Amino acid sequence: MADTTTLSGNRGLAIEEPLIFELGHPGRLGVDLPEPPPVDEDRLKGCRRQAPVGLPDLSEPQVVRHYTRLSQKNYGIDTGFYPLGSCTMKHNPRLAEKVARLPGLADLHPFQPQSTVQGALEVIDSLAGWLKSLTGMPAVAMTPAAGAHGEWCGLMAIRACHEDHGQGHRRRVLVPESAHGTNPASAAMCGFTVDSIPAKDNGRVDLDALRAKLGDDVACLMLTNPNTCGLFEREILEIAEAVHAAGAFFYCDGANYNAIVGRVRIADLGIDAMHINLHKTFATPHGGGGPGAGPTVLSSALAPYAPLPFVVHGDKGLTLVEHAADSGAKPFGRVKGYHGQFGVFIRALAYIISMGADGLRLASSDAVLNANYLLAGLKDVLSPSFEGPCMHECLFDDRFLKDTGVSTLDFAKALIDEGYHPMTMYFPLVVHGALLMEPTESESRETLDQYIAVVRGLAERAKAGAAESFKAAPRFTPRRRLDETLAARTPVLRWKPEAAE
Amino acid sequence: MSEMRFTKDHEWIRVDGSVGTVGISDYAQHALGDVVFVDLPEAGRVVAKGGEAAVVESVKAASEVYSPVSGTIVEGNAALVEHPALVNESPEDGAWFFKLTLSDPAEVETLMDRGAYDAYLQTLD
Numbered sequence: 001m002a003d004t005t006t007l008s009g010n011r012g013l014a015i016e017e018p019l020i021f022e023l024g025h026p027g028r029l030g031v032d033l034p035e036p037p038p039v040d041e042d043r044l045k046g047c048r049r050q051a052p053v054g055l056p057d058l059s060e061p062q063v064v065r066h067y068t069r070l071s072q073k074n075y076g077i078d079t080g081f082y083p084l085g086s087c088t089m090k091h092n093p094r095l096a097e098k099v100a101r102l103p104g105l106a107d108l109h110p111f112q113p114q115s116t117v118q119g120a121l122e123v124i125d126s127l128a129g130w131l132k133s134l135t136g137m138p139a140v141a142m143t144p145a146a147g148a149h150g151e152w153c154g155l156m157a158i159r160a161c162h163e164d165h166g167q168g169h170r171r172r173v174l175v176p177e178s179a180h181g182t183n184p185a186s187a188a189m190c191g192f193t194v195d196s197i198p199a200k201d202n203g204r205v206d207l208d209a210l211r212a213k214l215g216d217d218v219a220c221l222m223l224t225n226p227n228t229c230g231l232f233e234r235e236i237l238e239i240a241e242a243v244h245a246a247g248a249f250f251y252c253d254g255a256n257y258n259a260i261v262g263r264v265r266i267a268d269l270g271i272d273a274m275h276i277n278l279h280k281t282f283a284t285p286h287g288g289g290g291p292g293a294g295p296t297v298l299s300s301a302l303a304p305y306a307p308l309p310f311v312v313h314g315d316k317g318l319t320l321v322e323h324a325a326d327s328g329a330k331p332f333g334r335v336k337g338y339h340g341q342f343g344v345f346i347r348a349l350a351y352i353i354s355m356g357a358d359g360l361r362l363a364s365s366d367a368v369l370n371a372n373y374l375l376a377g378l379k380d381v382l383s384p385s386f387e388g389p390c391m392h393e394c395l396f397d398d399r400f401l402k403d404t405g406v407s408t409l410d411f412a413k414a415l416i417d418e419g420y421h422p423m424t425m426y427f428p429l430v431v432h433g434a435l436l437m438e439p440t441e442s443e444s445r446e447t448l449d450q451y452i453a454v455v456r457g458l459a460e461r462a463k464a465g466a467a468e469s470f471k472a473a474p475r476f477t478p479r480r481r482l483d484e485t486l487a488a489r490t491p492v493l494r495w496k497p498e499a500a501e
Numbered sequence: 502m503s504e505m506r507f508t509k510d511h512e513w514i515r516v517d518g519s520v521g522t523v524g525i526s527d528y529a530q531h532a533l534g535d536v537v538f539v540d541l542p543e544a545g546r547v548v549a550k551g552g553e554a555a556v557v558e559s560v561k562a563a564s565e566v567y568s569p570v571s572g573t574i575v576e577g578n579a580a581l582v583e584h585p586a587l588v589n590e591s592p593e594d595g596a597w598f599f600k601l602t603l604s605d606p607a608e609v610e611t612l613m614d615r616g617a618y619d620a621y622l623q624t625l626d
């Protein structure tokens with residue numbers, strides 16, 4: 001075997017990079033700053049820093065190289081296929097990025113007089129209008145900053161409405177096993193107790209089990225549709241009817257909305273509240289690339305409780321309602337400072353306008369088609385958990401790895417060596433050793449064909465008895481297999497200088 | 502001390518007088534994988550049969566540990582907080598999660614014995 005080590009530890013463009021603190025050299029300067037002028041009066045009244053800040057001393061080229069090298073170790077949607085199930089890692093169009101950087105939008109300050117930001121308010125209002133049209137819902141709370149935050153916002157509106165109608169004793173929230181993992185956490189954050197609903201063998205909610213759990217202490221049901229098995233809940237109308245008959249609300253997790261945009265109107269399903277992940281469905285950056293945004297559409301029953309602030313049309317153009325007294329409603333409060341994730345709103349609106357209504361409908365259709373293409377290309381070598389067709393994502397379990405000595409984790413690590421971000425692993429929990437793949441509409445047929453060929457090849461290699469090579473993966477990354485257990489049990493969260501002499 | 506009884510959610514309980522000791526089964530620790538975190542109930546907390554009592558987190562997933570019977574928590578096993586790996590090493594002995602005083606000792610009789618639990622596990626794979 002050829003010697004693969006180098007003198008430097010670098011391997012071509014894969015450069016070993018120390019921490020920036022380890023690069024520092026005391027006294028080295030990037031910029032010469034003048035001595036600060038003498039101060040006559042100590043306005044801090046003796047409140048001075050007692051210890052050095054502890055920043056490393058570096059030159060400018062060292063800093064530039066350091067962060068450039070770190071960025072080259074990154075894997076994102078701009079570098080390759082990213083089939084992370086239930087995360088909708090779709091392409092972020094450059095047009096939307098360009099619009100978001102226009103000075104008239106990028107250089108705004110949230111405290112500017114409203115008369116000077118009419119265009120920005122129109123962005124919020126137009127996007128709200130699109131979200132309401134697409135879902136058929138009468139109202140939308142724009143300010144939640146991410147999906148789980150939107151869930152929490154919807155649940156707070158539900159709680160406020162129940163309390164307003166003398167139903168404050170409704171404290172139980174029903175969450176199916178196939179729901180998104182954040183749902184029970186959001187319910188608990190709101191002070192509700194969580195009651196789990198089992199799934200049927202076909203991966204969908206057990207309606208009889210749901211009916212048995214309904215009662216006059218139930219605040220709402222939280223359903224994800226399509227669910228995290230990539231399946232549409234076919235009995236959703238019966239589910240909505242049962243929930244409403246029990247006096248409860250119907251919350252839908254919109255994380256998988258990309259499967260049904262332009263195909264299904266949320267209002268027609270009997271849903272009272274649903275958050276929309278702009279960073280998934282409407283193509284804005286996420287996963288380390290940018291903040292999310294989780295506007296929450298609300299039914300007419302919940303609309304009066306929507307949080308502040310919101311945009312209204314008035315005599316002086318568009319204005320922001322910032323105070324409950326001015327709202328003519330019963331807002332439950334605020335969920336975020338300022339006016340929501342405005343930079344995300346711009347990108348989402350630019351995406352929506354550039355796609356048009358017909359384009360949005362085509363995108364969701366193509367997302368479903370691509371997922372079914374993956375399912376069809378892999379179903380004879382992997383083990384699909386449920387009968388197809390699927391929606392926007394396809395779910396496999398680890399039966400195909402039985403007796404190979406290879407686990408779902410090992411399989412995912414081997415995919416890293418092949419240059420792919422792995423699929424979602426071990427989620428949803430309703431199947432054993434889950435592998436959940438979501439290609440989105442962004443991917444070309446060639447990309448999918450290449451990925452299918454790689455996954456098929458890995459599955460055949462695993463079955464042929466190559467467990468050792470899977471256990472050794474990844475081999476071509478800056479670091480080899482990481483000890484995740486040790487990292488979780490004894491995390492080292494920050495660099496510390498070696499003890500001074 | 503009584504024989505070990507099991508739940509369908511893979512907790513076990515052993516009863517000594519009026520005090521029960523609860524943990525998770527060897528099957529459960531194996532299914533979870535390497536345990537990295539354990540959250541235990543405070544002494545004095547009242548738990549219901551089948552109600553959430555503790556949390557166990559592995560590199561794969563976080564799961565609730567349900568109380569096999571109703572009662573009042575006497576103590577949690579502080580050793581698990583420092584060394585979560587004990588759950589993998591000694592699930593049905595040293596790595597007990599909590600002790601509780603039983604409010605209805607008859608509830609124990611509704612749980613599976615070792616033979617019934619092993620038969621139940623056969624139906625899962």
